[in-house]
Amino acid sequence: MADVVSVGVNLEAFSQAISAIQALRSSVTRVFDSLKDGMKNKETLEGREKAFVSEFQDILQSVNRDLNELERLSNLVGRPSESHPLHNSGLLSLDPVQDKTPLYSQLLQAYKWSNKLQYHAGLASSLLNQQSLKRSANQMGASAKRRPKVQPSTLVIPPQYVDDVISRIGRMFPDMSIELFRPNGTSAVLLVTLGKVLKAIVVMRSLFIDRTIVRAFNENVYSEDGKIDIWSRSNYQVFQKVTDHATTALLHYQLPQMPDVVVRSFMTWLRSYIKLFQAPCQRCGKYLQDGLPPTWRDFRTLEAFHDTCRQ
Amino acid sequence: MLLTFLFFPIFKWLQCVTVPVAEGKSVQQTVEMLNKKLEQLGAVKQGNFYVDCETYHAGAPAIANSGQSQKFLYVMHNSEAPLSCFALFENGPCLVADPNFDVLMVKLKSYFQNAKGNKVESRGARYQYCDFLVKLGTITMGSSARGISVEVEYCPCIVANDSWNLMMEFMQSFLSSHVPGAPAVFGVKPDGIYSPSDTMVQYLELFNKVRKQQATPSTGMR
Numbered sequence: 001m002a003d004v005v006s007v008g009v010n011l012e013a014f015s016q017a018i019s020a021i022q023a024l025r026s027s028v029t030r031v032f033d034s035l036k037d038g039m040k041n042k043e044t045l046e047g048r049e050k051a052f053v054s055e056f057q058d059i060l061q062s063v064n065r066d067l068n069e070l071e072r073l074s075n076l077v078g079r080p081s082e083s084h085p086l087h088n089s090g091l092l093s094l095d096p097v098q099d100k101t102p103l104y105s106q107l108l109q110a111y112k113w114s115n116k117l118q119y120h121a122g123l124a125s126s127l128l129n130q131q132s133l134k135r136s137a138n139q140m141g142a143s144a145k146r147r148p149k150v151q152p153s154t155l156v157i158p159p160q161y162v163d164d165v166i167s168r169i170g171r172m173f174p175d176m177s178i179e180l181f182r183p184n185g186t187s188a189v190l191l192v193t194l195g196k197v198l199k200a201i202v203v204m205r206s207l208f209i210d211r212t213i214v215r216a217f218n219e220n221v222y223s224e225d226g227k228i229d230i231w232s233r234s235n236y237q238v239f240q241k242v243t244d245h246a247t248t249a250l251l252h253y254q255l256p257q258m259p260d261v262v263v264r265s266f267m268t269w270l271r272s273y274i275k276l277f278q279a280p281c282q283r284c285g286k287y288l289q290d291g292l293p294p295t296w297r298d299f300r301t302l303e304a305f306h307d308t309c310r311q
Numbered sequence: 312m313l314l315t316f317l318f319f320p321i322f323k324w325l326q327c328v329t330v331p332v333a334e335g336k337s338v339q340q341t342v343e344m345l346n347k348k349l350e351q352l353g354a355v356k357q358g359n360f361y362v363d364c365e366t367y368h369a370g371a372p373a374i375a376n377s378g379q380s381q382k383f384l385y386v387m388h389n390s391e392a393p394l395s396c397f398a399l400f401e402n403g404p405c406l407v408a409d410p411n412f413d414v415l416m417v418k419l420k421s422y423f424q425n426a427k428g429n430k431v432e433s434r435g436a437r438y439q440y441c442d443f444l445v446k447l448g449t450i451t452m453g454s455s456a457r458g459i460s461v462e463v464e465y466c467p468c469i470v471a472n473d474s475w476n477l478m479m480e481f482m483q484s485f486l487s488s489h490v491p492g493a494p495a496v497f498g499v500k501p502d503g504i505y506s507p508s509d510t511m512v513q514y515l516e517l518f519n520k521v522r523k524q525q526a527t528p529s530t531g532m533r
Contacts, residue, residue: 080314086334196469197468197470197473205397216466216467236442236466237442238441277465277468277473277474277477287477287479287480288477288484290441291353291440291441291443292442293477
């Protein structure tokens with residue numbers, strides 16, 4: 001209770017001190033005003049100087065007076081309690097009505113949060129700096145000047161080479177047919193038809209696979225205007241799941257120095273879906289789980305697993 | 312587009328072989344029980360369906376007198392393909408036509424006579440569970456319920472043999488041990504791609520079984 005009272009007294013002194021500061025500021029301003037105006041026009045030069053000096057002295061005295069007043073008041077105000085780590089915001093804890101205005105606890109929470117956030121962000125940034133997963137040229141180097149140098153050579157592969165690699169992969173797998181389109185510029189879009197099971201659309205950037213989407217064999221791969229549809233998802237849950245897994249596979253197969261190996265590994269992996277509806281899960285031995293067949297294929301062994309059985 | 316498998320657990324068989332249905336349960340009650348099972352499984356009801364079949368017999372005098380076995384023509388409709396009409400000969404070809412084929416049949420009265428009172432149809436609820444489509448129908452002939460049809464489709468797969476094991480497992484989950492062997496259609500085109508007429512062939516087989524099952528002497532042809 002004593003604290004509360006003293007806070008009240010301090011407040012009075014505070015307002016007085018604030019007005020004292022205002023007075024000090026205005027008297028200081030007057031000093032500079034008079035200096036700026038210079039000597040007033042009087043009959044003799046001496047008279048001019050005398051008047052100016054006496055006026056200047058007056059003003060300086062008033063500055064001195066105001067300053068003294070302020071110093072006196074500042075003693076009354078007292079020091080802010082430094083015992084509290086939150087300084088003056090710690091005074092919020094004195095609020096007796098905790099239920100209505102839980103400001104203090106919220107403040108503490110926010111403080112903790114921001115501390116944690118900073119800590120984790122630091123950890124994350126140091127981790128991310130170690131891994132360079134730079135798959136597109138835009139992320140390469142902040143300075144525009146250096147960018148052409150940093151750009152990986154794998155992004156400037158001539159289209160003929162891409163065609164070559166793709167057709168070689170197509171010949172490797174007889175049950176898989178690969179059609180190549182270039183709807184927009186040099187970037188290739190592959191339409192992979194796997195047996196009578198699925199159709200996958202693979203969007204490439206030179207020899208990097210950017211995106212893939214898997215649909216059922218009988219679903220449309222062309223949109224209404226006759227262009228290849230690289231956006232809409234499959235209507236079937238199985239193939240939505242397979243699309244998700246294929247995207248995971250894209251991130252898994254990474255070998256920036258040899259992009260053709262990456263494409264080949266991905267296609268080999270994708271080919272294991274030829275038995276999507278025929279292979280039971282290697283762990284639980286069943287075909288169905290929550291209405292879905294084993295949609296996951298192991299990246300190394302290509303064995304079939306349910307999504308939840310693979311761990 | 313779809314792979315269809317259809318089978319027919321005759322109501323009596325259901326009663327005595329597997330699900331211990333209490334004595335005196337009707338077809339309707341068994342259907343309700345199956346509906347409940349499907350819903351417990353997590354299937355969502357999506358409206359209704361029907362499949363019907365009209366029988367015509369080739370009434371041309373030449374055939375009738377020649378002593379050959381009489382040929383039947385079946386005209387079927389399926390709510391899944393509302394803009395088509397299917398005409399089938401037993402063990403013969405299946406013709407997919409526009410819906411106004413019915414009108415044509417009326418014009419061909421002198422060759423094909425409608426066997427009135429021989430119309431068989433199956434009506435019931437349509438359920439979706441993940442990518443499965445289940446149609447649970449009551450087969451009626453005239454005004455009496457004759458049995459239950461269960462049609463199971465696994466929509467993403469178009470090759471029948473591929474998904475057979477998978478479908479077996481699904482059917483076991485709500486029919487327990489009633490699951491039958493692979494339908495004959497599978498054997499006819501082992502590598503073939505499913506077409507809607509395959510469904511109709513299966514339904515026709517099923518309906519013919521229902522007709523044979525009726526032991527009572529009636530005006531029907533068999």
